[in-house]
Amino acid sequence: MNAEGSADLEQLVFTEEPEGTDEPRVHAAWLPPEAFRALGARRVLVHGQGMLVDTVLDEVSRACARYGGRVWHSPSWDVDVDVVLALRGAGELPNPAVEAARAAGEAALVEIGDGETLGDEGFLLARAGEVTVVLADAPAGLLYGLFHVVRLCAAAYDPARPPERHRPALRRRMLNHWDNVAVHPVMGQVERGYAGGSIFWRDGRPRGDLARIREYGRLLAASGVNAISVNNVNVGRTEALLLTDRLGDIAEIADVLRPYGIRVHLSVTFAAPVVLGGLSTADPMDEAVRAWWAATTRNVYERIPDFGGYVVKADSEGQPGPFTYGRDHADGANVLAEALAPHGGVVHWRAFVYNHHQDWRDRSTDRARAAYDHFTPLDGRFRANVVVQVKFGPVDFQTREPVSPVLAAMPATRLAVELQVTQEYTGQQRHVCHLGPWWGEVLRFEPWGPGGRTIADVATGVAESGGGLVAVANTGDDLFWTGHPLAQANLYTFGRLAWDPRLDPTAILDEWISLTFPPSATADPELVGRTLHEILDDSWRTYERYTAPLGVGFMVHPGDHYGPGIDGYEYTRWGTYHFADRDGVGVDRSRASGTGFAAQYPPYWAQVYESPESCPDELLLFFHHVPYEHVLHSGSTVIQHIYDTHFTGVEEVAVMRRRWQTLNGMIDPAVYERVAERLDEQVRSATEWRDQVNAYFFRKSGVPDERGRTIY
Numbered sequence: 092m093n094a095e096g097s098a099d100l101e102q103l104v105f106t107e108e109p110e111g112t113d114e115p116r117v118h119a120a121w122l123p124p125e126a127f128r129a130l131g132a133r134r135v136l137v138h139g140q141g142m143l144v145d146t147v148l149d150e151v152s153r154a155c156a157r158y159g160g161r162v163w164h165s166p167s168w169d170v171d172v173d174v175v176l177a178l179r180g181a182g183e184l185p186n187p188a189v190e191a192a193r194a195a196g197e198a199a200l201v202e203i204g205d206g207e208t209l210g211d212e213g214f215l216l217a218r219a220g221e222v223t224v225v226l227a228d229a230p231a232g233l234l235y236g237l238f239h240v241v242r243l244c245a246a247a248y249d250p251a252r253p254p255e256r257h258r259p260a261l262r263r264r265m266l267n268h269w270d271n272v273a274v275h276p277v278m279g280q281v282e283r284g285y286a287g288g289s290i291f292w293r294d295g296r297p298r299g300d301l302a303r304i305r306e307y308g309r310l311l312a313a314s315g316v317n318a319i320s321v322n323n324v325n326v327g328r329t330e331a332l333l334l335t336d337r338l339g340d341i342a343e344i345a346d347v348l349r350p351y352g353i354r355v356h357l358s359v360t361f362a363a364p365v366v367l368g369g370l371s372t373a374d375p376m377d378e379a380v381r382a383w384w385a386a387t388t389r390n391v392y393e394r395i396p397d398f399g400g401y402v403v404k405a406d407s408e409g410q411p412g413p414f415t416y417g418r419d420h421a422d423g424a425n426v427l428a429e430a431l432a433p434h435g436g437v438v439h440w441r442a443f444v445y446n447h448h449q450d451w452r453d454r455s456t457d458r459a460r461a462a463y464d465h466f467t468p469l470d471g472r473f474r475a476n477v478v479v480q481v482k483f484g485p486v487d488f489q490t491r492e493p494v495s496p497v498l499a500a501m502p503a504t505r506l507a508v509e510l511q512v513t514q515e516y517t518g519q520q521r522h523v524c525h526l527g528p529w530w531g532e533v534l535r536f537e538p539w540g541p542g543g544r545t546i547a548d549v550a551t552g553v554a555e556s557g558g559g560l561v562a563v564a565n566t567g568d569d570l571f572w573t574g575h576p577l578a579q580a581n582l583y584t585f586g587r588l589a590w591d592p593r594l595d596p597t598a599i600l601d602e603w604i605s606l607t608f609p610p611s612a613t614a615d616p617e618l619v620g621r622t623l624h625e626i627l628d629d630s631w632r633t634y635e636r637y638t639a640p641l642g643v644g645f646m647v648h649p650g651d652h653y654g655p656g657i658d659g660y661e662y663t664r665w666g667t668y669h670f671a672d673r674d675g676v677g678v679d680r681s682r683a684s685g686t687g688f689a690a691q692y693p694p695y696w697a698q699v700y701e702s703p704e705s706c707p708d709e710l711l712l713f714f715h716h717v718p719y720e721h722v723l724h725s726g727s728t729v730i731q732h733i734y735d736t737h738f739t740g741v742e743e744v745a746v747m748r749r750r751w752q753t754l755n756g757m758i759d760p761a762v763y764e765r766v767a768e769r770l771d772e773q774v775r776s777a778t779e780w781r782d783q784v785n786a787y788f789f790r791k792s793g794v795p796d797e798r799g800r801t802i803y
């Protein structure tokens with residue numbers, strides 16, 4: 092809004108909300124009111140217009156009402172301010188100090204910028220004399236700038252703070268909800284959900300709790316997420332209807348998330364033309380099918396003009412796909428992309444395609460090879476608005492896997508990297524398992540060898556041509572959003588890495604800690620911060636220590652995937668085997684004698700992985716079947732490593748629990764209790780893992796623990 096139109100907005104100034112109305116109905120996660128104290132105690136001027144500027148204004152107004160500051164929206168009179176949040180294109184204000192701050196911001200931008208604009212979502216933060224100024228080209232940038240100021244707390248007002256320019260490295264930063272509309276008889280309301288029911292759906296209907304969805308959007312925006320799919324990739328009959336008859340349900344969610352800059356996407360079934368359209372085929376080459384997708388998609392955009400697009404799991408684990416019609420995945424993806432293109436939408440087409448009816452007797456079929464074998468021959472054939480969404484590893488979100496070779500093999504395709512924030516294989520939000528360091532390793536991995544481009548570069552692409560980062564969400568209707576309160580850190584970290592995959596996960600954790608456990612809200616902030624780091628920093632490695640060893644993966648209880656099931660999948664059709672016998676363990680994926688998977692990598696890694704001598708210890712059993720006495724680079728034998736890490740892992744969990752106990756009385760008792768209860772379960776479960784894995788390998792190998800510890 093320009094200066095002329097601002098007078099009627101005076102009512103926004105100084106408005107006090109009635110006592111308690113902005114008390115969160117659920118845990119405030121990384122946006123507790125306290126995090127807004129530094130901003131809310133200041134005099135803030137917001138300048139500009141647009142739905143997201145109104146969101147900024149609303150946020151600032153609430154903070155100021157609580158902490159005694161003041162807020163103005165494009166005032167037509169002179170005011171003294173401490174903070175200016177302004178759109179660059181918004182007209183001049185009759186306020187010399189504010190204009191001076193804006194001019195200083197512009198000058199800083201010229202100085203540190205490369206002549207580029209701030210873009211749709213970027214912002215500049217600078218100090219101009221006594222004023223902190225945030226400039227953006229577009230309303231979304233102003234919102235992200237606001238949350239940056241909140242994150243910085245007092246540091247945003249440090250006179251010595253040099254100017255900063257921020258732009259997201261990735262255009263699309265997306266969460267996939269595996270939420271079912273109707274409760275699935277096996278998978279429940281949320282597939283692989285460990286945080287209660289769905290935020291969006293209950294028993295076949297929209298849940299209708301729009302306030303919670305809004306609160307969720309707010310949290311996501313503050314972490315950097317800007318896209319969300321709201322139903323499971325496995326699309327059932329009820330869920331299929333969201334595309335047509337029940338589009339209104341999606342429109343309602345989109346309306347609530349829009350003010351936080353989040354676009355809604357929908358998982359659709361490839362069979363939709365048959366299931367919904369009554370056609371006899373879903374063949375992507377059929378004219379009637381193309382016309383159906385085009386018309387249906389047009390209808391979606393009439394209802395939701397900023398609709399993001401479709402997410403598709405096809406020809407995978409029983410979902411329909413183009414193979415039925417003798418077509419390939421490029422044919423399949425392109426027909427949806429063609430329908431979305433006129434409206435600016437994208438299709439996220441998942442590369443998680445493999446044979447889930449494998450014969451365990453057949454050692455030549457390798458699930459790890461599948462995505463590469465199916466997709467790399469199609470490189471260059473996907474339309475520009477297709478994003479091929481690739482799980483970060485070749486198998487299935489394991490605690491340790493090599494990075495998927497597909498990510499290095501499709502230079503002419505937009506690739507997104509898919510992570511799993513929901514902790515299906517990493518403790519199901521009953522175990523503390525901070526995944527930031529793991530994702531950091533994946534994103535920093537250089538698939539072409541040392542010094543080359545990284546996975547983060549692939550997701551970013553050249554000139555924003557990359558497909559971005561996608562993750563399966565870990566949230567539900569739980570009081571703490573994520574079941575385990577410390578699992579909130581994983582969601583926050585995902586958003587921040589999606590904004591900038593080069594950020595240091597430990598620094599992100601630091602941000603999360605100081606926002607979620609504000610120093611001013613505890614008697615001993617140093618103890619709280621240190622303890623949380625001690626518990627979380629290495630928790631993924633701890634989890635790895637007491638579960639499947641040396642990258643071999645799985646060994647989980649079949650079906651629910653929680654707890655040990657060493658041979659649980661060994662003789663099944665799912666293709667996830669470890670091949671342990673009396674002499675050794677591991678999967679030979681070498682080119683020379685195994686499945687040939689190692690050869691799917693560019694030469695540097697193909698060579699490193701090919702031989703047990705050069706293969707990194709942590710992936711040894713992923714790539715090789717070796718004798719128990721094989722000596723690792725660490726100097727330990729495989730069998731002794733298994734024993735040692737399993738004993739150590741459980742000891743580390745016991746230490747975590749003791750450390751947590753030092754926080755009793757220091758933090759919110761509800762958070763304390765929930766985590767304490769989950770740590771008890773983690774100690775129990777880790778002990779079970781240790782004893783089963785150690786007993787299993789002792790019984791197979793007959794090799795005793797050289798330290799004589801108890802093995803059953």
Ligand code: GCU
Nearest residue numbers: 282283324325404443487515
């Ligand atoms: C895993 C998970 C399934 C999920 C699938 C997917 O296999 O166990 O529940 O549907 O991944 O990513 O599609």
